[in-house]
Amino acid sequence: MAEPDNLMLVHFRELRAELSRQDKLREDLAKKQIDMGRALTGETLMARYAVTDVDERLQAIEARLARLEGDRT
Structure with a gap:
């Protein structure tokens, strides 16, 4: 039973890392939009x-031009 728990923890860590990466990308995009x-x-x-x-x-x-035209008349 210890093995599936560890596998789940590995997947959760990977998911957390991916979400963190996507948050950083979203923040970078927001900064670029503000700069634009x-x-x-x-x-x-x-x-x-x-x-x-x-x-x-x-x-x-x-x-x-108005002054010049006025001088002519």
């Missing part, structure tokens, strides 16, 4: 700044 979310947020913010910069440039050009 942060990266996307950063890119979004950079895109907003770029668009804002372009908008400001366009507004300056439009203002200069």
Whole structure:
């Protein structure tokens, strides 16, 4: 009877090791998802700044054009 008990303990240890490995993989995946979310947020913010910069440039050009058109009339 001692042999089956030992075999069960071996299987339980293997199962525990596998579950521990999968928990680590799940934690790593969660960290990668967080990092990816942060990266996307950063890119979004950079895109907003770029668009804002372009908008400001366009507004300056439009203002200069309006002044030039006003000088012609």
